[in-house]
Amino acid sequence: MVDVLALVEARLRTALGEPDARAAVTFLGTDRIEVLRFTEGDIVRYATLGMSAQPMADPTSALADPVKGPRAELVLSVRAGLADTDKVLRPLAVLAASPQVEGLVVAPGASLDLGEPLWPGAPFASVLVAEPGGLVEDLELDAPLDPVRFLPLLPMTSNEAAWKRVRGAAELEERWLTRGTDLRDPLRKSVALD
Template structure:
């Protein structure tokens, strides 16, 4: 199944530029693939392995290994910032959270690492965006749910606190109102009020 997932990623994002694998105790191996979009000056990082298992609610009495949401994570940044390639392990940590912590990743979820996404990054958390825009959902044979590819939007600590208080929609509106470039690896927090 992971081969199908990788094919879906390469069909949408191009050839893999680099890859790294991380294994966590009690979790399957997670790879992070790097895609360079030289035409647009972007670099994309996508997890591979998170979708191998369906995400299940930790409070469920019985976990169905076949049924349940499946996902991979995609982070897009402007190329040229050398430290961003060190986001590979933090992304793998986020991708392993469903197996390790019983987390079910959904749009508008806040995933907080508690440390910078890469050395010197102004971001410690990401907001999970709606899937389907960049990489289409991957339909799997029944009874499995499709794999959804969730874009990640980096948040500064101030933005993370504000969206927890006001909600993700309010943060998206603030980003939009200020023309925030969410792909800028060194951007500051959007001006927040209210």
């Protein structure tokens, strides 16, 4: 059997360079999730490693397929030095463990809510899962395994999360774009939603 996590880590290193820190978190009844930190200039990227070890299963199916099904890892990018964003390691691991714990299939357009700030003092307690492929290309695996997708996470304020629930992910992303919102600013305020 192919070592999916070794291939995932190699893809992350190819795309983002060498990690300058890593932490591991294990939750009761789940596989170990690591979070790697990559620093490039004034941008810090946090990437999960472990979420893709098992395919995500449709919560409505009676049996989880141990081979087929979507696989993903999460990537969060923020500006360095503005907030204590290294405290995001555990919350990211919680999000990455959600397919195993809650039976979620994490896909673009989804909201993931932590119920607490992503890091101390963060104005964000949830994230929007964005489309993959821009920063880290999908990792193709041998059939019948699905490719591993590297899903960017975009932090949302509580107002943005509520607006997204009503109007949808595409409209929120359009609002961010038209207002020139710096989604990597760890201290940013909510975009105007009027």
